[in-house]
Amino acid sequence: MFLNYGATLTFKFTKQRFLNEEIQSKDKAVFITGCDTGFGNLLAKRLDSKGFHVFATCLFPDGKGALELKESRSQRLHVLHMDVTQDDSVEKALEYVKGNLGSSELWAIVNNAGIVKGFSVEFSSMKDFKDCLDVNTLGPVRVSKAFLPLLKQSKGRIINITSPAGVFPIPFCTPYCTSKYAAVGFNDCFRFEMDIWGIKVISIEPDMFQTGLTDPKVLEEKFDSSLKDLGNSREEEFSEEFIDSVKKTKDFFISFACPQVSLAVDDLESAICSTYPDPTYRPRRHIAFRFALFFYENLPKCCQFFSLKVASYIFLSNPQKKKNL
Numbered sequence: 435m436f437l438n439y440g441a442t443l444t445f446k447f448t449k450q451r452f453l454n455e456e457i458q459s460k461d462k463a464v465f466i467t468g469c470d471t472g473f474g475n476l477l478a479k480r481l482d483s484k485g486f487h488v489f490a491t492c493l494f495p496d497g498k499g500a501l502e503l504k505e506s507r508s509q510r511l512h513v514l515h516m517d518v519t520q521d522d523s524v525e526k527a528l529e530y531v532k533g534n535l536g537s538s539e540l541w542a543i544v545n546n547a548g549i550v551k552g553f554s555v556e557f558s559s560m561k562d563f564k565d566c567l568d569v570n571t572l573g574p575v576r577v578s579k580a581f582l583p584l585l586k587q588s589k590g591r592i593i594n595i596t597s598p599a600g601v602f603p604i605p606f607c608t609p610y611c612t613s614k615y616a617a618v619g620f621n622d623c624f625r626f627e628m629d630i631w632g633i634k635v636i637s638i639e640p641d642m643f644q645t646g647l648t649d650p651k652v653l654e655e656k657f658d659s660s661l662k663d664l665g666n667s668r669e670e671e672f673s674e675e676f677i678d679s680v681k682k683t684k685d686f687f688i689s690f691a692c693p694q695v696s697l698a699v700d701d702l703e704s705a706i707c708s709t710y711p712d713p714t715y716r717p718r719r720h721i722a723f724r725f726a727l728f729f730y731e732n733l734p735k736c737c738q739f740f741s742l743k744v745a746s747y748i749f750l751s752n753p754q755k756k757k758n759l
């Protein structure tokens with residue numbers, strides 16, 4: 435564990451000291467998915483202000499986030515519609531980019547679009563699982579495949595926003611975790627495959643940040659609607675105490691969400707602009723969460739489940755089924 439920590443610190447120090455050059459933004463274009471809100475929206479503005487040619491794709495091109503981007507943009511920022519779950523939508527966006535690159539090269543794509551749906555397996559529908567996989571896992575695959583020919587020309591970068599939920603099991607967030615674990619697998623295999631083309635595949639694993647994804651009100655509504663979908667089985671199978679503890683678990687994790695969303699955007703910017711980017715960035719702020727993740731990842735596999743049980747015993751109320759079942 436300490437060897438791993440020491441190696442990470444040495445690597446960081448060496449990079450900061452000797453490998454800190456930045457690429458020139460002139461004649462470089464970046465394509466970003468899911469720019470309606472959150473990281474994507476902020477990143478589009480940040481890169482625009484740094485002189486990049488930006489293609490900011492939005493699920494709702496007439497929505498608030500897209501309009502805001504259109505108002506604040508320079509001539510270099512294009513706002514266009516794209517749904518990462520639809521082949522023809524991705525194809526249209528690709529044609530638009532090809533037609534509007536001008537003298538620029540496509541330097542990077544940022545697979546940012548993401549959704550959270552469902553809670554525990556029992557509180558989630560199959561649709562929740564399918565939707566999460568479609569946006570969070572197959573979306574990056576679909577977009578990366580479509581834009582590969584342009585990236586091969588520039589020897590550019592593919593930046594996938596994965597999540598700690600792709601390396602650490604977050605209880606009662608199973609459809610999201612499933613899709614992010616798969617996204618991490620895709621990222622790691624793809625990095626290896628793209629190396630021979632000179633394309634860097636970079637993973638960003640942000641801590642919890644206050645964006646549309648972690649909005650407590652929206653999550654509360656989603657939770658209530660999941661309970662409604664359970665229908666009669668709710669009362670038959672789950673005690674109010676159990677439901678309450680699932681709610682508390684959800685609220686416990688959301689309470690970690692950091693308001694400084696720009697911290698994540700700083701790392702996204704580094705991944706795009708550094709001449710020698712890290713393979714993985716982990717924008718985090720909460721020392722307890724940072725320690726818990728580090729500890730968990732470095733434990734032998736056989737102890738990981740036990741450590742989760744201990745943590746849930748200390749921090750979370752224990753979900754109990756109805757006694758008569």
Ligand SMILES: NC(=O)c1ccc[n+]([C@@H]2O[C@H](COP(=O)([O-])OP(=O)(O)OC[C@H]3O[C@@H](n4cnc5c(N)ncnc54)[C@H](OP(=O)(O)O)[C@@H]3O)[C@@H](O)[C@H]2O)c1
Pocket residue numbers: 467468469470471472473474492493494497516517518519545546547548549569595596597598639640641642643644645646647648691
């Ligand atoms: N916030 C966090 O704590 C956190 C932590 C780890 C990882 N992440 C990841 O970071 C990425 C960005 O999320 P965020 O936190 O910035 O949340 P966000 O504000 O909800 O941004 C996600 C964006 O993706 C868009 N989107 C949803 N479905 C789409 C589709 N089918 N096609 C295209 N765009 C779609 C959403 O559009 P609408 O808003 O119009 O639906 C939204 O603008 C996600 O991949 C997320 O999993 C976030």
